[in-house]
Amino acid sequence: MSTFLAFVEAVHAIAHTRGSKAKTQIAADYFRTIVDADELETVVTWMSDGAFSQLSGRSATVGAATIAQAACRFLDIDYEAVFRPSKTATGSSSETISRLMEYLPSGCSSRQPRNLSVHEVMSLFEDIASARGRAEKEAYLWAAWKAMTGLEIRYFLRVLAQGSLRIGFDAKNVVSAVAEVFAIEPDTLRSAWMLTGSAGHVARLCLEGQLDTAQFELFRPLAFMLASPIEQKKVDDWSAYVVEDKYDGMRCQLHGSGAEVRLFSRDLNSISESFPDLIADMQGRDLPSVVLDGEICVVTEGIIRPFQWLQKRMGAKKPAKKLLEEYPVQFIAYDILYHQEELLIDQALHKRRAVLEALSQSFTIPLAEQYPLSGEADIDRYFDLAIGRGNEGLMLKRLDSVYEFGQRRRSWLKVKRPGGSLDTVILYATAGSGRRGGTLSDFTLAVRVADDDRFEQEWVPIGKAYGGYTNDELRQLNDALRPLIVERFGPTVAVQPKIMVEIEFDAIQENKRTKAGYTLRFPRFKAIRWDKPITEANTLKDVEKMHSEG
Amino acid sequence: MHLPALDIAFDVNAAVASHCFVTHAHADHVPRDRRMKVYATPNTAALMRIRGFVGDIQELPFFEVLELPNARVSFYPAGHILGSAMVYVESDEGTLLYTGDCRRPAAPTSEGFVSPDKVDVLITEATFGLPIYRWASHEELFDQIRRFAMDALNAKETPVFYAYNLGKAQEILHALAPTGIRAQIHGGGYPLCQVYTDAGIDLGRYEKYNKNTLAGAALIAPLSAEDQPMVTKIPKARHAYVSGWASNESRRQQLNVDALIPLSDHIDFYKLIDWVTHLRPKRTYITHSPTPEVVCHFLHKAGLDAVPMSQEFG
Numbered sequence: 001m002s003t004f005l006a007f008v009e010a011v012h013a014i015a016h017t018r019g020s021k022a023k024t025q026i027a028a029d030y031f032r033t034i035v036d037a038d039e040l041e042t043v044v045t046w047m048s049d050g051a052f053s054q055l056s057g058r059s060a061t062v063g064a065a066t067i068a069q070a071a072c073r074f075l076d077i078d079y080e081a082v083f084r085p086s087k088t089a090t091g092s093s094s095e096t097i098s099r100l101m102e103y104l105p106s107g108c109s110s111r112q113p114r115n116l117s118v119h120e121v122m123s124l125f126e127d128i129a130s131a132r133g134r135a136e137k138e139a140y141l142w143a144a145w146k147a148m149t150g151l152e153i154r155y156f157l158r159v160l161a162q163g164s165l166r167i168g169f170d171a172k173n174v175v176s177a178v179a180e181v182f183a184i185e186p187d188t189l190r191s192a193w194m195l196t197g198s199a200g201h202v203a204r205l206c207l208e209g210q211l212d213t214a215q216f217e218l219f220r221p222l223a224f225m226l227a228s229p230i231e232q233k234k235v236d237d238w239s240a241y242v243v244e245d246k247y248d249g250m251r252c253q254l255h256g257s258g259a260e261v262r263l264f265s266r267d268l269n270s271i272s273e274s275f276p277d278l279i280a281d282m283q284g285r286d287l288p289s290v291v292l293d294g295e296i297c298v299v300t301e302g303i304i305r306p307f308q309w310l311q312k313r314m315g316a317k318k319p320a321k322k323l324l325e326e327y328p329v330q331f332i333a334y335d336i337l338y339h340q341e342e343l344l345i346d347q348a349l350h351k352r353r354a355v356l357e358a359l360s361q362s363f364t365i366p367l368a369e370q371y372p373l374s375g376e377a378d379i380d381r382y383f384d385l386a387i388g389r390g391n392e393g394l395m396l397k398r399l400d401s402v403y404e405f406g407q408r409r410r411s412w413l414k415v416k417r418p419g420g421s422l423d424t425v426i427l428y429a430t431a432g433s434g435r436r437g438g439t440l441s442d443f444t445l446a447v448r449v450a451d452d453d454r455f456e457q458e459w460v461p462i463g464k465a466y467g468g469y470t471n472d473e474l475r476q477l478n479d480a481l482r483p484l485i486v487e488r489f490g491p492t493v494a495v496q497p498k499i500m501v502e503i504e505f506d507a508i509q510e511n512k513r514t515k516a517g518y519t520l521r522f523p524r525f526k527a528i529r530w531d532k533p534i535t536e537a538n539t540l541k542d543v544e545k546m547h548s549e550g
Numbered sequence: 551m552h553l554p555a556l557d558i559a560f561d562v563n564a565a566v567a568s569h570c571f572v573t574h575a576h577a578d579h580v581p582r583d584r585r586m587k588v589y590a591t592p593n594t595a596a597l598m599r600i601r602g603f604v605g606d607i608q609e610l611p612f613f614e615v616l617e618l619p620n621a622r623v624s625f626y627p628a629g630h631i632l633g634s635a636m637v638y639v640e641s642d643e644g645t646l647l648y649t650g651d652c653r654r655p656a657a658p659t660s661e662g663f664v665s666p667d668k669v670d671v672l673i674t675e676a677t678f679g680l681p682i683y684r685w686a687s688h689e690e691l692f693d694q695i696r697r698f699a700m701d702a703l704n705a706k707e708t709p710v711f712y713a714y715n716l717g718k719a720q721e722i723l724h725a726l727a728p729t730g731i732r733a734q735i736h737g738g739g740y741p742l743c744q745v746y747t748d749a750g751i752d753l754g755r756y757e758k759y760n761k762n763t764l765a766g767a768a769l770i771a772p773l774s775a776e777d778q779p780m781v782t783k784i785p786k787a788r789h790a791y792v793s794g795w796a797s798n799e800s801r802r803q804q805l806n807v808d809a810l811i812p813l814s815d816h817i818d819f820y821k822l823i824d825w826v827t828h829l830r831p832k833r834t835y836i837t838h839s840p841t842p843e844v845v846c847h848f849l850h851k852a853g854l855d856a857v858p859m860s861q862e863f864g
Contacts (some may be wrong), residue, residue, distance in 0.1 A: 081847045086682045091800045103684040368670050
């Protein structure tokens with residue numbers, strides 16, 4: 001029987017080793033020690049996905065605040081006086097908790113590490129996930145901590161958080177390590193991973209000698225292909241691409257075969273229940289066995305309606321008849337991944353398109369129009385046309401590209417209208433040097449997380465703006481900020497969050513290194529909102545939504 | 551730190567009092583005015599002179615009492631680096647101990663750590679004044695240093711230790727001494743080694759950095775050399791960051807090093823609390839800490855009076 005400590009020691013060794021080859025070796029050596037298929041699936045999933053596989057759609061749903069408060073009570077320390085400054089110093093809640101557990105007398109005396117097995121820890125994750133409310137979750141956290149070493153606690157919390165283990169070893173590396181253990185071509189295993197959507201499951205199949213069953217199955221979702229923002233990639237040959245409108249809808253994978261039709265969202269969850277009208281419509285067409293990639297949009301009077309209309313439908317698990325009538329949806333197809341017992345993902349886009357067009361004709365499935373591209377200059381024209389049709393922008397797709405799961409390469413590029421705007425609050429201001437010497441001219445702006453379970457503070461920085469204001473505005477701003485200063489760090493001052501600024505930006509980008517998890521491209525002032533109370537500032541959830549809808 | 555009533559001062563930049571004491575030879579404790587008159591221990595005096603201090607240094611050996619008009623002053627070993635001292639002051643107002651930088655248990659390359667039995671007022675550093683800081687033993691950390699160097703050399707790579715030129719560098723040399731590993735040290739640290747060997751501390755086979763003979767040796771250099779040719783031009787190197795701050799995992803990404811070795815020349819949180827609760831001063835002032843309130847919080851829980859050092863003290 002394999003222990004959690006063995007997992008933790010392997011993970012910790014990976015963290016302390018440089019170079020992906022050496023890290024892969026450690027992971028492979030560890031996986032080799034595991035002979036039980038359940039255990040192997042579990043530990044591979046922990047390393048690649050977290051406590052639960054992404055495919056399962058499950059998570060422990062326990063917030064950072066709950067964990068921190070539970071730890072403070074466990075350790076009998078004051079959150080504000082002890083935990084918060086310690087966490088600020090390490091920058092990591094899990095590291096802070098694990099060190100305090102090891103070092104504080106209260107942490108040592110309340111724990112009796114008893115070398116839990118992988119199975120036992122997995123059941124703790126299950127318990128925490130199914131527990132209701134903070135108190136119950138806290139009880140399970142305590143039960144886990146009582147039986148663990150500090151280092152076990154550190155990685156227990158990171159696996160639980162379903163985020164990165166912060167060991168410089170991602171899911172792709174984990175799959176490479178599994179490939180090494182079973183002496184299988186990494187590419188073979190990688191495609192099995194993509195088809196099944198679970199590194200843990202693939203590892204199990206390898207151990208059981210069943211890898212050949214890691215095949216595509218209808219009604220099991222495939223990982224989606226993703227697009228890169230066009231600004232991030234250099235394009236040499238525009239004529240290698242075709243253009244489609246980018247719909248302001250919900251990405252969807254449709255699996256169908258005759259009377260059986262199912263829909264999956266981008267996170268591989270089933271969304272069939274939310275769209276019974278679409279299911280019924282597709283069932284009526286008696287499709288051959290197919291997997292289509294496309295977009296769900298609200299369409300009335302032949303017009304694609306804005307995303308806000310679709311949102312009315314997205315929330316409803318069992319939509320009422322009235323809702324279905326007011327907001328009817330359509331599936332607009334733009335790719336085909338599987339057709340009549342044949343997986344098409346390794347075929348070039350233009351070949352897949354030919355199959356899709358034929359299918360669309362026979363079964364009257366709405367199709368995204370495709371246009372050839374001759375040069376960069378065409379983009380502006382197509383972009384304006386797409387916006388004119390109420391769509392979000394453009395998708396550029398390479399004609400010779402295969403369907404690459406989860407990749408953000410050059411095969412698909414998205415062109416969107418400049419980002420948007422947010423109401424933010426000034427947290428820090430920095431005095432510039434040179435012409436603006438002494439004047440506070442760079443501003444760190446924050447969005448609200450006061451009602452966000454994941455955070456203990458009220459605001460998180462989202463970007464830094466140093467332009468877009470007039471000289472008059474800058475003077476007014478300086479006058480207003482001076483009395484709000486609470487702390488100084490060299491040329492930078494921290495201010496009370498009192499002043500709201502509406503900012504414009506080009507795009508929202510994911511950035512794991514920031515507290516918010518996102519950064520803005522080119523944020524700049526649009527207006528200082530003296531008129532608005534700061535409680536009306538945008539929240540991080542707004543930012544996340546804008547990003548996911550983008 | 552200035553005590554106007556007694557006309558004495560510690561680790562100040564200019565002659566603000568008639569009698570100024572330097573606790574140790576790190577740059578942030580030595581006066582910027584390189585010509586003023588100060589008191590220091592003989593080893594601190596020697597290190598200061600090598601580092602370019604040209605003022606009048608009155609050497610005051612440990613435990614020797616200096617009789618001043620308003621006070622009696624003596625040095626106690628601080629355990630931080632060679633020569634490092636705490637200043638003990640007896641006056642009509644009672645007794646006071648100023649720690650400067652200190653380490654308990656003492657760095658093996660220092661003269662030890664000796665505390666007076668009783669003080670009324672303690673002014674202590676708390677650089678690592680958070681309960682996330684607890685140091686492993688010197689044996690354990692020295693072992694890490696030796697193993698890192700041997701592993702790298704066995705793999706035909708150059709072990710590079712990032713460490714301060716004064717104090718930490720000599721501690722690493724001392725750790726490596728029993729292994730017989732040859733070590734080269736940055737030009738800023740090399741001349742200081744003589745003071746250590748004169749004090750009878752074994753620094754092993756050390757020599758001044760020379761790129762032509764570096765192969766097969768370990769290199770000790772300050773972190774500022776990270777992007778300098780002496781480090782970047784080494785064909786194959788492994789890097790270790792040796793500092794109390796290395797206890798924070800985040801330093802790994804920030805510095806891009808192979809190993810973090812949390813060997814500190816400062817007292818850790820637990821030894822500090824333990825020492826102060828046994829010493830039981832009437833009042834403790836916390837200084838040199840980004841989070842003095844945390845130390846005060848724990849001392850309050852132990853029933854002691856403690857406050858962050860403020861500007862108006864004295």
